[in-house]
Amino acid sequence: MIELNDVHKSFGENEVLKGITASVQKGEVVCIVGPSGSGKSTILRCINGLESYDRGEISVEGLKVDRDAPSIVNIRTQVSMVFQRFNLFPHRTALENVIEGPLYVKREPRAQALERGRALLAQVGLAEKADAHPPQLSGGQQQRVAIARALAMQPKAILFDEPTSALDPELVGDVLGVMRKLADDGMTMVVVTHEMGFARDVADRVLFIDGGVIVEQGPAKALLNQPQHPRTQDFLRRVLHPL
Amino acid sequence: MKGFWHDAAEFFPILMNGVVLTIVVTIGSLLLSTVLGLVWAMMRVSGIKALSMISASLINVIRGIPIIVLLFYLYFVMPDLGVTLSALQAAILGLGIAYSAYQAENFRAGIEAIDKGQIEAAQSIGMGWWLTMRRVVLPQAVRIVLPPYGNVMIMMLKDSSQASTITVAELALQGKLIASSTFKNTNVFTLVALMYLTMSIPLILLVRHFEKRAGKR
Numbered sequence: 001m002i003e004l005n006d007v008h009k010s011f012g013e014n015e016v017l018k019g020i021t022a023s024v025q026k027g028e029v030v031c032i033v034g035p036s037g038s039g040k041s042t043i044l045r046c047i048n049g050l051e052s053y054d055r056g057e058i059s060v061e062g063l064k065v066d067r068d069a070p071s072i073v074n075i076r077t078q079v080s081m082v083f084q085r086f087n088l089f090p091h092r093t094a095l096e097n098v099i100e101g102p103l104y105v106k107r108e109p110r111a112q113a114l115e116r117g118r119a120l121l122a123q124v125g126l127a128e129k130a131d132a133h134p135p136q137l138s139g140g141q142q143q144r145v146a147i148a149r150a151l152a153m154q155p156k157a158i159l160f161d162e163p164t165s166a167l168d169p170e171l172v173g174d175v176l177g178v179m180r181k182l183a184d185d186g187m188t189m190v191v192v193t194h195e196m197g198f199a200r201d202v203a204d205r206v207l208f209i210d211g212g213v214i215v216e217q218g219p220a221k222a223l224l225n226q227p228q229h230p231r232t233q234d235f236l237r238r239v240l241h242p243l
Numbered sequence: 244m245k246g247f248w249h250d251a252a253e254f255f256p257i258l259m260n261g262v263v264l265t266i267v268v269t270i271g272s273l274l275l276s277t278v279l280g281l282v283w284a285m286m287r288v289s290g291i292k293a294l295s296m297i298s299a300s301l302i303n304v305i306r307g308i309p310i311i312v313l314l315f316y317l318y319f320v321m322p323d324l325g326v327t328l329s330a331l332q333a334a335i336l337g338l339g340i341a342y343s344a345y346q347a348e349n350f351r352a353g354i355e356a357i358d359k360g361q362i363e364a365a366q367s368i369g370m371g372w373w374l375t376m377r378r379v380v381l382p383q384a385v386r387i388v389l390p391p392y393g394n395v396m397i398m399m400l401k402d403s404s405q406a407s408t409i410t411v412a413e414l415a416l417q418g419k420l421i422a423s424s425t426f427k428n429t430n431v432f433t434l435v436a437l438m439y440l441t442m443s444i445p446l447i448l449l450v451r452h453f454e455k456r457a458g459k460r
Contacts, residue, residue, distance in 0.1 A: 076367055090383070
């Protein structure tokens with residue numbers, strides 16, 4: 001469903017992606033792990049055209065991702081994104097955040113958007129927060145509203161960019177719980193994360209990225225339990241046993 | 244003091260005619276400068292190089308010309324080019340254009356103060372440039388922009404007196420006419436000053452209200 005073929009990307013002199021080739025099948029959950037600055041987030045941002053890429057090709061359901069082409073809107077409505085810092089619209093309530101896309105991008109009838117919006121907030125456990133503004137919500141609640149906002153577009157896949165990195169530790173579980181349910185329901189997900197437990201239990205496959213290349217990839221349990229490459233072994237040892 | 248109140252009662256009705264024109268010029272040029280300022284600011288942040296450069300140079304040209312010269316140009320030079328404007332039209336146009344440069348810079352600062360993550364979130368749900376502006380950026384920028392906008396309103400009210408130089412009989416010119424025919428300079432100009440101040444006070448309170456609201460978040 002999502003194909004990356006030899007994707008290169010530089011920020012000035014600094015080449016952050018050095019030929020990424022990967023694919024994500026429908027219904028698959030793929031976690032991308034690796035040290036910070038390795039290019040994980042950049043991959044996600046290239047897939048929905050928030051960032052351009054220099055060489056290679058990315059396609060979503062056969063449609064080439066080109067952030068300067070009109071087709072990018074089409075791709076973005078099919079591939080939603082959840083951000084590390086939530087990026088909810090602070091001037092709108094939780095419910096308004098959720099229905100913004102359906103109303104103004106997809107032009108759904110208001111009654112229908114509202115009904116679906118409420119159902120989505122209930123799905124992420126925030127039915128009673130529909131009228132709250134983002135600053136009145138905890139980080140975990142904000143991130144769950146952001147997931148509902150992504151779901152409201154009825155996407156074929158969702159990209160998660162370190163969705164729990166900005167959260168207090170005790171709030172991480174709620175967000176991961178919502179994500180696990182989505183995975184169980186068959187949503188196609190690409191998740192950049194440092195939550196190795198989530199990756200091991202929920203992901204079908206894990207990509208380990210370092211220095212802009214895929215160092216190792218494979219089924220989640222196998223890769224995280226018996227990493228083959230020394231850099232993967234070293235990274236996992238540091239993450240799992242920081243002391 | 245008794246003399247002042249006596250004169251005030253006598254001149255007040257005439258000066259009120261001036262006040263009406265002062266308000267017309269202020270509101271007219273405020274609206275014009277807001278619309279033009281928004282256009283310049285949008286061009287500036289459009290991401291299209293040509294538009295952004297045109298807007299930047301325009302703003303600099305406008306900022307570099309004194310308001311009074313702009314007014315003279317519109318009122319005295321434009322007729323030579325075949326465009327005749329009434330004094331009131333020239334005043335509103337001149338002040339509107341002159342202030343559009345400041346409005347534009349104010350609006351641009353407000354737009355650029357919005358977190359990039361907001362724009363990315365809008366893009367990620369498929370919003371195009373204009374929809375992002377209208378639904379996400381501008382509603383948030385308004386809060387940031389309002390306090391300086393209120394200050395511009397006060398400055399415009401006072402600068403509307405420059406319209407007197409091209410014969411618009413607003414408050415300052417009415418005062419000057421009465422003073423030169425009665426020689427009661429002190430009383431007349433004190434009254435004129437008090438009338439400007441009276442009109443400014445609601446605006447000053449409005450700015451304070453905007454600042455409080457902006458400070459809440």
